[in-house]
Amino acid sequence: MKAEVKCLIDRFVANIPNSNTEEGRKESDRLLAEAMALTQTPEEKKEAGAYMREAMKNRNRKRTDLDTRTMLQDIKSAVSMAYIAEHYFGKGRAWLNQRINNAPVNGKPTAFTNEELKILADSFSDLSDRLSALSRSIHRSL
Numbered sequence: 435m436k437a438e439v440k441c442l443i444d445r446f447v448a449n450i451p452n453s454n455t456e457e458g459r460k461e462s463d464r465l466l467a468e469a470m471a472l473t474q475t476p477e478e479k480k481e482a483g484a485y486m487r488e489a490m491k492n493r494n495r496k497r498t499d500l501d502t503r504t505m506l507q508d509i510k511s512a513v514s515m516a517y518i519a520e521h522y523f524g525k526g527r528a529w530l531n532q533r534i535n536n537a538p539v540n541g542k543p544t545a546f547t548n549e550e551l552k553i554l555a556d557s558f559s560d561l562s563d564r565l566s567a568l569s570r571s572i573h574r575s576l
Contacts, residue, residue: 435473435481442469443482447489451549496545502534502554510534513561522557523550 446465452458473479519530531537532544546554 435478435485439469439472439478439482440485442466442472443486443489447486447493450490450493493548496547497551498536498543498545500546500551502546503536506534513558518554518557518561522553522560 442465446462446469449458449462449465453462469482470479473482515530515534516527519525519527523530532539533546533550536543536545538544
């Protein structure tokens with residue numbers, strides 16, 4: 435399969451959360467149409483369809499392969515996880531801690547999905563930007 439088709443399908447799958455708006459639906463339709471236009475043979479179309487099904491299946495798969503607890507160990511005491519849980523996820527601190535620690539809930543270990551990991555990473559980037567802006571403001575006031 436062409437790399438360009440894979441890229442378009444990946445972008446289509448990543449855009450799924452935006453498909454509840456008219457603009458998001460148009461973008462999804464455009465990406466899918468563009469990807470399918472690049473497939474010419476029935477075999478290519480079948481391969482693209484299989485790739486898309488697998489990408490969609492993996493989109494919400496729990497990421498048990500990451501040790502987020504160890505990753506966050508250095509900053510966990512410096513950053514309010516309750517704030518991140520509430521403001522970025524709309525959840526409680528316990529929900530976030532369950533995922534960080536892979537704690538069992540109803541007998542099953544919890545883990546972040548790829549989408550949740552992106553939100554977590556983006557939350558740290560946002561906080562980093564805000565702290566940097568504050569630091570610059572303080573330095574300018576000296």
